[in-house]
Amino acid sequence: MTFVDEVKNAVTPRAALLVIGVLGLQLLFIASYVGALHKPKPTDVAFGVVAPQQMSRQLVDRLDGLPGGPLDPRTVSSAAEAREQIMNRDINGALIVSPEGRTDTLLVASGGGTVLSSTLERLLTQVEGSQERTVRTVDVAPASPEDFDGLSSFYLVVGWCVGGYLCASILAISAGAKPANRQRAAIRTAVMALYAIAGGIGGAVIIGPVLGALPGSVWGLAGLGALVVFAVGMITLALEALTGIVGIGLAVLIIVIAGNPSAGGAFPLPMLPDFWRAIGPALPPGAGTWVARSIAYFRGNAVTGPLLVLSAWAVVGTALTLLLSMRRRPEADRPDATADTAATPAPGSGGSTAA
Numbered sequence: 513m514t515f516v517d518e519v520k521n522a523v524t525p526r527a528a529l530l531v532i533g534v535l536g537l538q539l540l541f542i543a544s545y546v547g548a549l550h551k552p553k554p555t556d557v558a559f560g561v562v563a564p565q566q567m568s569r570q571l572v573d574r575l576d577g578l579p580g581g582p583l584d585p586r587t588v589s590s591a592a593e594a595r596e597q598i599m600n601r602d603i604n605g606a607l608i609v610s611p612e613g614r615t616d617t618l619l620v621a622s623g624g625g626t627v628l629s630s631t632l633e634r635l636l637t638q639v640e641g642s643q644e645r646t647v648r649t650v651d652v653a654p655a656s657p658e659d660f661d662g663l664s665s666f667y668l669v670v671g672w673c674v675g676g677y678l679c680a681s682i683l684a685i686s687a688g689a690k691p692a693n694r695q696r697a698a699i700r701t702a703v704m705a706l707y708a709i710a711g712g713i714g715g716a717v718i719i720g721p722v723l724g725a726l727p728g729s730v731w732g733l734a735g736l737g738a739l740v741v742f743a744v745g746m747i748t749l750a751l752e753a754l755t756g757i758v759g760i761g762l763a764v765l766i767i768v769i770a771g772n773p774s775a776g777g778a779f780p781l782p783m784l785p786d787f788w789r790a791i792g793p794a795l796p797p798g799a800g801t802w803v804a805r806s807i808a809y810f811r812g813n814a815v816t817g818p819l820l821v822l823s824a825w826a827v828v829g830t831a832l833t834l835l836l837s838m839r840r841r842p843e844a845d846r847p848d849a850t851a852d853t854a855a856t857p858a859p860g861s862g863g864s865t866a867a
Contacts, residue, residue, distance in 0.1 A: 533761055540769050544788075548773035552783040554631050555581060560588035560597060560606030560619075571609065575639065582635060594619055595652050601806065601814040604782060605632045607647070615646045621653035623809025625780035626661045653809045656727055664725040665804035666777025666797075668715055672737050673771070673797055675711045676744030677763045680704060684752040684760065692753055697837035701830060704745040712737025728808035736807065736819075740800040743822045746829030747796075753836040771797035793818065796825055 523531070561572050568587050575585040586603075588594045594606035598621050608617040618636050620629035633649050640647045655662045683700045684692075692700060716733035719725045726733070744767055751759030774784065774792030781789050781798075792798035799818035806815045 530757075533758065537761055537764060537769065540765065544769045545773045548784055548788040549778055552627070552779040553580065553582070554628070554635070554782055555786070555789075556584040557582060557605070557628070557632065557782040558603040559583045559585045559632075560594045560603045561585050561609070562588050562591055562594050562606060563609035564611045567609065571607075575607075578635075578639070582631075591617075591619075598652050599810055599813060601810055604628060604780075607636060614644070615648060616640060618647045618649045619652050620649060621809070622651050622655040623653040623662060624805055625776070625783075626655055627778075628780040628783060631783070655809065656725065658723070658725045659808075662805070663777060664719060665808060666775060666801045668719050668726070668733075668737075669740060669775070669797055669800035669804055670772060670777070672711060672715055672740040672800065673744045673767050676708070676741040677748040677760070677767055679707050679741075680745040680748035680752070680763070681760045684749055685757070692749075692833070692837045694834070694837045697749075697753070697833050700749060701746070701833060704749065705742060708738045708740075708742035708745060711741045712739070726804070726808045729812070732807045732812065733804060736800065736803050739819070739822045739826065740796055743825035743829065744796050746833060747825050748829075750829040750832035750836070753833055767796060771795035774798055775801045777801050794821060796822060 559575065561568060561575065563571050572585045572587055575583045588597065588603075588606060591606075591608045594603070594608065597603045598606065598619055601624070604621065604624065606619040608619065610616050618633060620632055622629040629651065633647075636647050656664075658664075680700075683703060713734045715737045716730045720728075720730045720733065744763070747766070748760065748763040751762045753759070755762065770791060774788035774795060775797035776784070776792055777797070781792055784792070793802065799821040802818045803815045803822075806813055
């Protein structure tokens with residue numbers, strides 16, 4: 513046997529295509545993470561301004577005209593309203609101008625990401641200094657001392673996502689190359705649901721009572737975890753049902769390569785480039801990270817949209833998995849195919865055997 517024949521036996525055309533696909537995923541992984549995270553800078557950060565009427569418009573215009581467009585400022589009626597908007601996650605910070613003294617107050621929320629709050633503090637200190645004013649910072653939704661850089665919620669959601677697509681991948685290949693029939697698809701969906709519940713509760717208990725990394729409702733986080741795991745798992749099963757083993761790679765592309773760097777974990781969404789900031793809220797890691805932070809630090813506010821996103825992934829994944837299982841299966845995969853073949857008499861046998 514020649515060396516070329518050995519290569520053909522060792523690496524089949526199908527294996528070669530899969531290797532090329534893995535190489536593509538590897539390069540996309542590098543491009544996505546480095547592209548999203550190598551140079552974070554604030555852009556159009558929603559920012560409130562509370563100031564006397566005669567200077568409010570002028571201050572908003574000055575902040576709006578800062579080089580690079582870091583802020584998207586808007587007038588807010590009062591300090592109390594600014595706090596409420598921050599807690600509702602409508603704005604990321606606010607400047608309250610003192611009408612009498614020369615020390616103003618900057619409101620931030622490090623629970624939404626300490627990198628962003630630190631960036632706002634540094635930026636506003638420079639702006640105020642240019643006007644010979646000083647600023648003091650008040651954190652209205654502080655991150656837990658056990659939650660370094662506000663990353664715990666992101667890592668929690670990443671863990672849930674990893675569990676979701678790994679469990680689904682195992683279920684998808686458990687029967688080898690056999691496609692899922694209706695019964696098999698229903699069983700896998702039920703197993704995925706049970707796994708999601710266990711994973712959600714386990715993750716919430718670990719990050720809350722065990723490690724003390726995140727405050728907030730344990731059961732709220734557990735419910736979120738179950739939804740994240742189930743959504744990721746079912747979309748993985750659906751992609752596998754649609755494209756075979758390639759579907760597992762597609763799930764990695766959506767969740768890991770596109771979803772994780774755009775989730776607003778390492779750097780909150782306003783610090784990311786436009787492309788990743790646009791896709792992040794529509795993918796499970798981004799939606800899950802937003803809700804986890806809201807539960808932990810923002811009284812559970814502003815979660816309706818992200819929960820609908822996660823629910824949509826779960827519903828679409830489940831519907832596709834079940835619908836694709838209704839396709840006509842190959843004869844060899846029919847449970848009664850072997851029995852039918854065994855019961856069919858061989859040609860020329862006369863349909864009988866010797867006694």
